Amino acid sequence: MSGNSEWWRNSVIYQIYPRSFCDANGDGIGDLPGITRKLDYVQSLGVDAIWISPFFKSPMVDFGYDVSDYRDVDPIFGNLADFDELIEAAHARGIKVIIDQILSHTSDRHPWFEESRANRDNPKADWYVWADPKPDGSAPNNWMSNFGGSAWRWCTRRRQYYLTNFLKEQPDLNLHNPAVQEQLLADLKFWLDRGVDGFRLDAINHAFHNRSLDDNPPRPLELDEKGLPPVNTYEYQWHIHDKSQPENLLFLQRVRQLTDRYPGTITMGEVGDDNTHKIMAEYTTEHRLNMAYSFDLLGSDHSAQFLRDTLEKNREVIERGWPCWSIANHDVPRSLTRWNAEFSTEQALARAPLFVLMQLTLRGSVCLYQGEELGLEEAEIAFEDLQDPYGINLWPEFKGRDGCRTPMPWFDSGAVNAGFSEVKPWLPVPQEHHPKAVSVQEQDPNSTLNQFRALIDWHRGLSAEIATAEQEVLDTGNDLLAFYRRGQTEQLLVVLNMGTGEGTLALPEEFAPAEDITPQLFAGEVAGGEIKLPVAGARVLHLNQ
Structure with missing residues (x-):
């Protein structure tokens, strides 16, 4: 891979959710040294790169997606020296390292926000999205949070609302402010100088809002099988003013100008929108993102007709842009469960390689989520064990994202917590995952793990x-x-x-x-x-x- 500036085209990227990968220090939470310890395993998969979900300093309300310091490692994951060691060890094995970056919002405990909310005339007063209430005291408009309910939160100090597209603890940055853009670009440069090979940009089409603050229009509701409307109020609107704004394209060009100064580095964007394929095309044209992935294949529909329609829409608009195909990640139920409702457990496992072959033969790159190579199914998590605030807020109709985030099973044969940690892990390891542990599948040439390895090796042989x-x-x-x-x-x-x-x-x-x-x-x-x-x-x- 070295020397190939377009290594990312047709690459296979392995997503690591660090909290659940490997616990090296025995506190029940995975960490950076744990990833380093398992790099030989990652190398054995034959992937080109790893994408590491956030490990930055954070209150962990949203498990790292609420950043309080863009330039430091949270102590639960280690420190900067641990990260440098991981980079060196990965590169020694020919593995590229992509890290998550959250540029649309921070934690409400970030020093920037603490200063911004103090009053209306401090140096960072305009670093976040603030707005006055309506005359009756209600929120500035009807925008909804991705996690349900109003996207606006009241601040008594400023007597204004601040925008939160996700949790109330995740205030949105105001990227219309040039100083904010400069700071974020400087923070990206910090990690480029440490040797990262690229960035996965979280919810990047949320980076800008329409400064008019116009209401979003209502969308026709899609009723569920019981004839009930959606659980999440976010689905009640067309999101035309709160994300995917034209200013974002100019900012992405600035990001690309920065990464182009570091040959071989890449950007991959997560873009969820009502018109996903159009956004993917716009965001991956020259001088913007290298590639992008959407939520199209992260739902439950995987029928041949749905896939035909999805691929055809993508082909019609993507032109010179580049997709990255993902059927699983840390935010959705595992594909083995989600795409096999009508199949038995045994039949579902037999279908797992089919989905990988599909991804590997489509035009684009591929993201594989940790544990998919083991054929892990979605875990059932008891309410008292839930950690995800998204699921806790919408329980019981929506159980959140913990079911796909349970720890990796490394060893069976009676190993405590399947070898993930010697103490109680932050989420339980499901008993049904133990027989699918890496150590078990290593011994079986026909295991799902070895089938994945064979497919990735086959993919490398394509011209x-x-x-x-x-x-x-x-x-x-x-x-x-x-x-x-x-x-x-x-x-x-x-x-x-x-x-x-x-x-x-x-x-x-x-x-x-x-x-x-x-x-x-x-x-x-x-x-x-x-x-x-x-x-x-x-x-x-x-x-x-």
């Missing part, structure tokens, strides 16, 4: 031309997802059975002489002018033009 080849989706009219990857001199035909029964597709005539390069673990056949696939079957055909 550079295929890595950037254009994508064209076929309308199969059934539960088979099929698409071409067309380069100048070679192309692929990828066919995946996403349904609950066998599926058949007529073999395109041009692919009659194609070579079958499907990874061995997938069933299916090409015979009699047809591609025939059982449940979770797949074929990948390669053709030289």
Whole structure:
């Protein structure tokens, strides 16, 4: 990877949620030395880079996404020397390191906010989004928090409201203020100088708001299976004024100008919006983000028709931009549970490699979330064990994000807490995860872990031309997802059975002489002018033009 400034194209990135990866100091919480300790395992997966979720100094109300010091490591994770050691150890193994950056908001305990809320005329009075109440004392407008309820919080000192797109403890920065932009860019430079290879920019399309403070318009409500409206009031609006503002594009160009001064570094943005594909296209054009991922594949719908529609929308607008495909992360139920409601546990596990093959063959890069390679299912967490304020606030209709954040199981055979920690961990390790521990799966050549390794190794064998080849989706009219990857001199035909029964597709005539390069673990056949696939079957055909 060294020397390749575009290493990120078609890369495989492994997301590490540090609280739950490996506890090296025995306090029940994962840490940076724990990550360093497990880098040989990460290397064995064959990934190109790791993305580490926040480890900065924080009150941990939102587990690091409420930053109180952008330039220091929270003591629960270690210190700056531990981070430097991690960087050195990762680079020695050929692994790039991407770190989370939260540029839209801070903790309410950040010194900047403590100064800003003191009064209306201090040096940082305009560093956050403040607004006067309406004449009746109510909030300035109808904007809703992502976590439910009003996005505005009252401050008695200033007798004004401040904007919080997430928790009330996460006040929004005012990036319309040039001084705020300069400070954030300087903080990014601090980590670039320490050797990071890029940034994952959290909720980056929330960085700017419309200064008019106009109300968001209502959106038609999508009722659930019981005929009830959404639990979260955030879903009651079209979010046209509180995020994805045009000023954000200019700021991203400034971020890109900075990272371009450090060859080989990249930016990856998280962009959730009502018009995701348009935002991805705008945010990943030249001189902005290198790539972006959305929430399209983080929901429950994974039908062939939904995937066809999603991929086609992306193809229509992305142009020279670059997507990063993610089907799991620290904010959504695990894919093994979310995408297999109609399957037994055993059948669901057999389908896990299919989802990875899909990601690896799409045009774009890939994010894999820790534990997905083990086939971990969503954990059921008792209310008294919940840590996530999002889930606590909306319980019981929404249980929050703790179910996908439980600690990694490293050892079984009676190991305490599956080898994650010798003391009670911050979240329990589900008993059903113990048999899926790394030590168990290492011994089985056909385990989900070893299937993931084989798939990533297979992916590395694809040509550079295929890595950037254009994508064209076929309308199969059934539960088979099929698409071409067309380069100048070679192309692929990828066919995946996403349904609950066998599926058949007529073999395109041009692919009659194609070579079958499907990874061995997938069933299916090409015979009699047809591609025939059982449940979770797949074929990948390669053709030289």
